[in-house]
Amino acid sequence: xxxxxxxxxxxxxxxxxxxxRDVLRFGMVAAAGLTGLTSLSACAAVPGKxxxxxxxxxxxxxxxxxxxxxxxxxxxxxxxVTNPDIARCLQLYEPLLRWNANYEIEPSIAESITPSPDTxxxxxxxxxxxxxxxxxTVTAEDVMHTLxxxxxxxxxxxxxxxxxxxxxxxxxxxxxxxxxxxxLNAPYAVIDQLLAEYTxxxxxxxxxxxxPVGTGPFAFRRFVPGQLSQxxxxxxxxxxPAWVDELIIYDFADDAAKVNALLAGQVQSIDNLPNxxxxxxxxxxxxxxxxxxxxWVPFTMRVDVAPxxxxxxxxxxxxxxxxxxxxxxxxxxxGILGNDMYSPFDPAYARDLPQRVQDIDQARSLLAQxxxxxxxxxxxxxxxxxxxxxxxxxxxxxxxxxxGITVRLNKADANVFYGDRYLSWNFAQDFWxxxxxxxxxxxxxxxSGTYNETHWDDPAFNALIDRARREPDLARRNxxxxxxxxxxxxxxxxxxWGFKRQLDAYSNLVQGxxxxxxxxCSAFGFKHASFVTPPT
Amino acid sequence: MTDLATTAPGTEAAAPARPNPAxxxxxxxLARRLGLAVLTLWLCSVxxxxxxxALGDPVRAILGKDYATSPERVATLTAQLKLDEPVITRYxxxxxxxxxxxxxxxxxxxxxxxxxVGDRIVNSAVLVLVSALVxxxxxxxxxxxxANFRGKRTDSVIQxxxxxxxxxxxxxxxxLLVALFSTTxxxxxxxxxxxxxxxxxxxxxxxxxLPVATLVIAVAPYxxxxxRSSLLEVLDSDYVELARxxxxxxxxxxxxxxxxxxxxxxxxxxxxQLAWLAxxxxxxxxxxxxxxxxxxxxDSVRNSDFPMVQVLAMTIAGVYVVVNLIADILSILFTxxxxxxxxx
Numbered sequence: 096x097x098x099x100x101x102x103x104x105x106x107x108x109x110x111x112x113x114x115x116r117d118v119l120r121f122g123m124v125a126a127a128g129l130t131g132l133t134s135l136s137a138c139a140a141v142p143g144k145x146x147x148x149x150x151x152x153x154x155x156x157x158x159x160x161x162x163x164x165x166x167x168x169x170x171x172x173x174x175x176v177t178n179p180d181i182a183r184c185l186q187l188y189e190p191l192l193r194w195n196a197n198y199e200i201e202p203s204i205a206e207s208i209t210p211s212p213d214t215x216x217x218x219x220x221x222x223x224x225x226x227x228x229x230x231x232t233v234t235a236e237d238v239m240h241t242l243x244x245x246x247x248x249x250x251x252x253x254x255x256x257x258x259x260x261x262x263x264x265x266x267x268x269x270x271x272x273x274x275x276x277x278x279l280n281a282p283y284a285v286i287d288q289l290l291a292e293y294t295x296x297x298x299x300x301x302x303x304x305x306x307p308v309g310t311g312p313f314a315f316r317r318f319v320p321g322q323l324s325q326x327x328x329x330x331x332x333x334x335x336p337a338w339v340d341e342l343i344i345y346d347f348a349d350d351a352a353k354v355n356a357l358l359a360g361q362v363q364s365i366d367n368l369p370n371x372x373x374x375x376x377x378x379x380x381x382x383x384x385x386x387x388x389x390x391w392v393p394f395t396m397r398v399d400v401a402p403x404x405x406x407x408x409x410x411x412x413x414x415x416x417x418x419x420x421x422x423x424x425x426x427x428x429x430g431i432l433g434n435d436m437y438s439p440f441d442p443a444y445a446r447d448l449p450q451r452v453q454d455i456d457q458a459r460s461l462l463a464q465x466x467x468x469x470x471x472x473x474x475x476x477x478x479x480x481x482x483x484x485x486x487x488x489x490x491x492x493x494x495x496x497x498x499g500i501t502v503r504l505n506k507a508d509a510n511v512f513y514g515d516r517y518l519s520w521n522f523a524q525d526f527w528x529x530x531x532x533x534x535x536x537x538x539x540x541x542x543s544g545t546y547n548e549t550h551w552d553d554p555a556f557n558a559l560i561d562r563a564r565r566e567p568d569l570a571r572r573n574x575x576x577x578x579x580x581x582x583x584x585x586x587x588x589x590x591x592w593g594f595k596r597q598l599d600a601y602s603n604l605v606q607g608x609x610x611x612x613x614x615x616c617s618a619f620g621f622k623h624a625s626f627v628t629p630p631t
Numbered sequence: 632m633t634d635l636a637t638t639a640p641g642t643e644a645a646a647p648a649r650p651n652p653a654x655x656x657x658x659x660x661l662a663r664r665l666g667l668a669v670l671t672l673w674l675c676s677v678x679x680x681x682x683x684x685a686l687g688d689p690v691r692a693i694l695g696k697d698y699a700t701s702p703e704r705v706a707t708l709t710a711q712l713k714l715d716e717p718v719i720t721r722y723x724x725x726x727x728x729x730x731x732x733x734x735x736x737x738x739x740x741x742x743x744x745x746x747x748v749g750d751r752i753v754n755s756a757v758l759v760l761v762s763a764l765v766x767x768x769x770x771x772x773x774x775x776x777x778a779n780f781r782g783k784r785t786d787s788v789i790q791x792x793x794x795x796x797x798x799x800x801x802x803x804x805x806x807l808l809v810a811l812f813s814t815t816x817x818x819x820x821x822x823x824x825x826x827x828x829x830x831x832x833x834x835x836x837x838x839x840x841l842p843v844a845t846l847v848i849a850v851a852p853y854x855x856x857x858x859r860s861s862l863l864e865v866l867d868s869d870y871v872e873l874a875r876x877x878x879x880x881x882x883x884x885x886x887x888x889x890x891x892x893x894x895x896x897x898x899x900x901x902x903x904q905l906a907w908l909a910x911x912x913x914x915x916x917x918x919x920x921x922x923x924x925x926x927x928x929x930d931s932v933r934n935s936d937f938p939m940v941q942v943l944a945m946t947i948a949g950v951y952v953v954v955n956l957i958a959d960i961l962s963i964l965f966t967x968x969x970x971x972x973x974x975x
Contacts, residue, residue: 158825165930166739166747166939320740320747321930322922323825345825345920348930351806352823352920358814359822379814510691514698 142380142603142627151607151625157339159621160353160365164346168320170307172296173245173252178366178615179346181293183324185619186342187228188296188309191219191238192287198389198440198529198612200291204233204310214284214567217277218270225333227299228314235269240300242277254294256545257537261286282565284572285533293614312337312622321346338607338625357381357600363624364601364608366615370427370482376600384617386597386610387431389440389529392483394474394491394590395548397521402472406586407465413451414458415498416491418592425486429596435587436580437539438532439594440612442569443576448584458498471501475523479509484524487592518548529613532576536560540583549588556582604628664959668952675948676729680722683937683944690714691935712738729945735938739931744938748924752946754832755916755923759908761839762846767901770851771890774858774897779885781863790856797852801911805845805918812841823920832922842919846912850904857900861893895962902958909950 164179172188175181191205202208206222225233245252246259266278279286289295296309307315310333313326326342345362347353350369356362358379368376373383396403396412403409413435422430431439434450462468476488485506492502512523525548527539538544541560542552556579563575583589599616601608607623608616617623690708691698698705713721728734734744773789780786796804813822821838832839865871866889874888875881916925924943931939963969 165934166737166927166936167934169740320742321927347920348926349917349920352918355809355814355822356825356920359809359818359820361821361823361825514691517698 144382144603145606145627147606149606149627151338152629153338153340153625154629155339155626156341156343157605157621157624157626158343158345158362159616159619160347160356160362161344162347162350162353162365162367165321165348168318168324168346170315170318170324171304172298172307172309173254173294175253175294177346179324179344181614182344182366182616182619183318184293184296185311185614186313186326186344186621187307187311187315188293188298189311190291190293190295191297192291194291194613194618196609196611196613196618198531200287203291204238204297205290208287208290210284210286210567212567214282214565215279217279217286219275219277221273221275222333223273225310226331227310228308228329229299231299231301233297233299233310234272235275236272237299238275238297239264239267239269240302241295241297244298245295252294254289254292257534258286258289258295282567284564284567285531288531288534313342316341332622334622337622339621342621354600357602360602360604362602363605363626364599364616364621366599366619368598368600370429370598373427373429373598380603381600382603384599384601384608384610385429386599386615386617387440387612388595388597389438389612390527390595390597391433391437391591391593392480392487392524392526392595393437393592394488395520395523395525396588396590397519397548397550398586398588399550399552400521402465402467402470403521403588405465405467407461408467408470409586409588411458411461411465411470411498412495412500413590414454414461415495415500416590416592417453417494418451420494421487421490421592424490425483426593426595429598430593431596433591433593434584435589435591436584437527437589437591438530438535440529441532441576443532443573443580445577445580445584448581453494455498458500462498462500469499469501471503472522473503473505475505475507475512475520477507477509477512477524479512480524481526483595484526488524518546520548523548532580533560533564536579551583551588553582553586661960664956668956671952672945672948675952676726676945677722679941679944679948680725681718683940684718684721708738725941729942734942737931737939738936739934739939744942747939748927748942748946750831751922751924751927754921755909755912755925757831757833758839758842758846758916758921758923759905759912762843762850762908763901763905765843766847766851766854766904769847770854770901771858771897773851773855774862774893775885775890777855777859778862778866778889781866793852793855796848797856799848801845801849802914802918804848805841805915808841808844808848809918824922825920842915842921845915845918846908849911849915850908853904854897854900858893858897861896862889865889865892891965895965898958898961898965902954906951906954909947909954 159182161179161182164177167176169176169180170183170187172184175184189203191203192200192208193203195201202222204222204225205219207220209218209220210216219238221233221235221238227233242258242262243264245255246262246264247255248259251259261279261281261283263278263280268276268278270276277286296311298309302308312329312332312334314329316327317323317325323343323345326344328337328340328342330336345356347356347365353362353365354368354372354376357365358376358381360380364384368383373385376383394412396409398404398409418432422428422432432450434448436445436448438444459468462470474488474491476485478485488504492504495502525546527535530538536544539546539548540551541547541557559575559579559582563572563579566572566575597615599608601616601624604627605624606627607625608620609623611618611620690705690712709715725735732745734748736742737744737747773793777786777789809822811817812820820840821835822841824832824835824838824842862885866885871884871888874884879888912923913925913928915921916923917929920926924946927939928943930936931943
């Protein structure tokens with residue numbers, strides 16, 4: 096600002112009516128600015144990286160800046176809508192099982208879950224003495240109530256669709272206050288993966304969304320949709336209480352405001368740091384938190400309409416993609432190579448299939464064989480698909496041109512893209528978060544899947560999936576899933592060029608947040624965060 | 632109106648019951664202005680309602696990806712929003728609601744609009760008012776200094792600074808201020824207006840400094856320049872020359888004779904700027920995460936949450952109309968010629 100410093104000084108004096116000391120401090124700041132001492136005062140205010148071996152200490156009020164949110168915000172444990180909603184869910188509620196940092200299932204409120212030999216019956220054993228925030232002990236009755244709410248046919252929860260299709264709650268029974276026998280309508284080998292989702296948080300039978308209680312590390316205090324939510328440490332948390340006394344999650348509609356709040360020390364962490372800022376915040380007292388994720392932004396080709404119904408055309412389009420360039424440019428380098436298969440964290444992920452690389456000659460020859468030497472297609476994209484979508488679509492146009500393919504880009508409005516023609520675009524894009532293979536297939540790659548953009552319905556594939564769903568033996572199941580992936584690798588309708596890396600950031604004044612494959616910001620694990628210097 | 636137009640000297644005879652004929656003429660003038668204001672607001676309500684009713688399909692906006700897959704939720708929402716009733720019926724229901732304070736429910740979360748926007752409108756109003764209270768003396772002060780040093784170096788430096796600042800969009804000013812005082816250079820002021828526990832923003836006055844400063848910098852240059860040029864016009868007039876010749880000190884000339892006469896254009900431009908602030912505050916609130924109407928308005932438009940958009944749009948329209956009305960009244964009061972024209 097080229098204003099003379101004294102005019103700025105008088106402005107502050109008038110707005111804030113500061114005390115004499117404040118005025119003096121402003122005066123000093125102005126003086127420092129005048130004499131070129133700014134670098135000195137900046138150094139004093141920017142904290143260095145904390146020593147990772149320093150023992151953690153208790154206390155302090157911790158603030159997190161969550162991306163997005165708005166008037167749609169809710170505290171409903173089973174219908175989180177916005178990103179801050181998910182952050183809130185993770186503080187208040189807990190599912191029976193949970194995903195660890197490596198995206199593996201570990202026990203939570205349930206200490207074990209064991210199938211019958213044919214996987215049509217599952218026995219859930221609850222951990223002893225877990226209490227809700229209002230003091231009631233978690234019992235089998237609460238769990239049955241939760242499952243009934245989540246799978247309610249009139250209002251099925253976000254994580255309840257698949258559960259509702261396999262659970263027979265009427266035939267399930269409470270064996271004793273800590274044991275439940277779940278009856279399924281068909282063999283299902285991976286129900287543990289459905290019960291580990293944050294959308295299946297356990298609630299008490301007397302749950303009231305206006306005074307929400309769960310078993311999570313933080314208890315509810317206050318909630319203003321679109322602005323903030325406030326929580327207090329739950330001292331009775333079964334897995335060790337949190338370090339900080341209080342947690343406030345603020346909604347941030349604007350990326351710049353979010354990052355500024357972090358750098359000014361008003362919040363201690365933020366999720367979804369814009370990729371291009373990863374380098375600059377390190378000079379300003381904050382550290383990026385980079386995690387692997389299984390989130391993907393595929394191109395979707397409908398396998399039931401020409402020209403994509405010809406598998407040679409689909410393979411040719413997969414071969415024109417320069418995957419590394421897409422990651423470098425569409426994701427600013429924050430990505431992991433994709434190989435046209437999803438669910439990279441699933442133990443069954445087919446790592447042995449060769450990494451597909453750009454091969455223009457092969458693509459041209461496949462197209463010539465298919466009689467589409469001068470292929471001309473329309474690709475529908477939209478900013479609504481999320482970060483990296485429009486950028487990768489632009490790159491695809493460029494890359495396909497090298498194989499003589501004309502790609503016409505149609506940038507659709509959000510309401511149009513996800514409007515009537517969503518799920519019937521011939522060639523478009525979509526976004527998916529981290530899922531393991533079978534849950535992903537159930538939503539995207541079978542005829543009954545809710546979001547089967549590619550209209551994928553392959554008899555051989557369906558048979559394999561059907562067998563895998565019933566197969567209790569892990570090794571045999573993984574072999575079936577591997578074979579299913581191989582079919583998709585050779586003939587599928589997705590072009591999966593990469594998986595996003597999750598980028599969050601935290602202030603150097605706090606420690607304890609670790610990379611996590613499941614959700615942003617250490618799976619919103621503020622329970623693990625603590626202030627480096629105990630606040631007074 | 633008629634008596635005013637036909638027989639100006641005969642007003643006393645036409646209204647013998649009234650002791651103060653000027654007062655009655657004033658009342659009539661005021662009533663007419665108020666009537667026009669109400670008419671304007673009504674036209675606004677028609678525009679706002681029909682523009683938002685055609686804003687797109689709110690049901691589709693709410694359901695997004697689920698619109699195609701869950702027809703039963705589409706039906707429920709359509710019924711809940713009464714979208715099956717004719718648009719005219721809905722308009723009058725809504726207009727009636729505006730008067731009775733029944734503003735409807737937000738489409739996004741089902742809470743009453745009144746409780747959602749109440750605090751936010753107050754927060755925004757405080758931000759605009761504080762900015763105005765800071766800006767007016769600064770702008771007039773700058774104008775006085777500038778006019779006093781007309782043609783000299785001080786004046787030209789001030790003018791260059793003012794024109795530069797006027798050319799900067801408010802979000803650029805805001806970003807620069809944040810970088811300067813909060814993040815990059817110094818670390819003395821809060822970068823965003825977030826108060827712990829949802830307390831009103833003024834409970835932490837320091838966090839309001841940067842948003843207020845941004846608005847002041849965005850608006851003050853215009854006011855200062857207009858006031859300066861009207862001051863200069865007045866300073867060149869005959870009566871000011873006469874006052875100087877009489878030996879009145881230049882300071883008094885400037886303050887008493889010139890400033891009062893330059894105030895009227897100042898009021899008009901301040902009113903325009905204040906009215907602009909009511910809408911322009913949106914961007915500044917966004918930048919500072921200020922809990923005002925700005926973010927809610929943007930969010931509501933994105934959600935096609937038309938009950939919210941309608942109330943917020945009507946609020947902004949109301950601010951425009953009221954501020955302009957007040958400015959007109961003040962202008963008349965400060966202009967002796969206009970004052971007598973109405974009264975006679």
